[in-house]
Amino acid sequence: MSNQNEMNKELTEELIVIKGLSKSFPIGKKKTLNVLNSIDAVIHRGEKIAVIGPSGSGKSTFLRCLNCMEDPTGGSIIFNGEDLADPKVDINKHREHIGMVFQQFNLFNNKTVLQNIMLAPIYLKTKKAGGLFAKRAVKKQIREEAKEKAMQLLRRIGLEDKANAYPSTLSGGQKQRIAIIRALAMEPEVMLFDEPTSALDPEMVGEVLDLIRQLANEGMTMVIVTHEMGFAREVADRVLFMDGGIIAEDAPPHELFSNPKLPRTQEFLSKVL
């Protein structure tokens, strides 16, 4: 990615095209709360997008609609030629290619670190090879490959000695880094982060951001909801400022942070910077 031209070329391939995305939650009888109001956005392959905005502006809902953790109530999300917002689409198939990292880590508490990382790859690959009816040798090979991959990822973050530990024995920073490589083990095309460092003690924020920065440098497409403005400015190709369920401003970081166009962007930035 050292070549600037190559980079620019890469950022023109549309990976996710969002049109008119809306989401409302029912509240009480017959009433609904409109959280996303017809959002249009394009996420290009290799692009790093930071989503910022005041609390309650719909950042998490936007992110969670991208892999249908929340079902959109309107609009379309085109990914790999299919509309994820269409209830008939097999969403599980697409989620394999969309990694998600949560604020609360959400490691599987009943599984060891290694099992956490291997579970989905083994299950899904075995299923594709025939599930229960897959040949023994095939299953064994899938398991061995998954384990090798998982250990390789663990070595990458220097936690190979924690392979057989349970999540309850780990620090927040370790949990979140493992959650990230658990998503990576699926070899996703895009990673979604929802405030990945907000639940961490301050001294652990750095290690998690370092890992995300590494992924960014390797060219991983990512959408990251964050309150770490410094990180957004440094890593993002584009920053989306959300307010009131819409993308109010969409600009490269140097523009958005130094020269915000809208008064409400200015107001928000003056509070957080």
Place this chain on the structure above:
Amino acid sequence: MNFLDEWSAFWRLFYTNGGYKRVFSEGLKNTLTIAILGLVIGILIGTLIAAIKVMPKYKTLPKILNGVCNVYVGFFRGTPIVVQLLLAYYVLFPLMGVSIGSLRTCILIFGLNSAAYVSEIMRAGIQSVDSGQMEAGRALGLGFTPTMMKIVVPQAIKNILPTLGNEFIALIKDTSVVSFVAAVDLYKVFTEIGNANYEYLAPYLMMALIYIVLIMMVTLLFKLLEKRLHRDDRA
């Protein structure tokens, strides 16, 4: 003195004449068979019902299944187990032309009955597991069912183990009604021992003792199991 005489008469029947053999080979064995297999069936079907109940409900199929489950749970919790046994053994199975014998009828009915209670216990257990666990599984591309089976239910079972233990104990004690449908359990065997000379005090005391020991053992077993399952909680 009177009691001692009675006790020695009982002891003759129970021990010297080998009555205890039947207590163990039939009474205790059937009691445990019904209770254990009942609990196993109960956990399997109960977990299925609980999973249906916590499914997202905007599609038609989960709604219909949910309705079926409500009727099921309503029936089995709303009627005494004796009524269910009698209905199955003397009415339903004869009408359907099936005869599976009284022991199997008991196992089946105890299983189905237990499933209704376990489903409520299990639902509470599932709801006690942080929703992030399900979300993480789904986000990785796993379906609802595999995430439920591999991630959520194992954690739910850990949380509800004491309550499941209570259910098992209740099941063991409830087996004392199976003689209504001609099955032989502890109660039946001891009653027959008592029938031999129309003295029931000693046999029934002995029966109570066996129940107490049995239930103490089950309690201990579940305590050990709980300890084991909670190993991965600690640092």
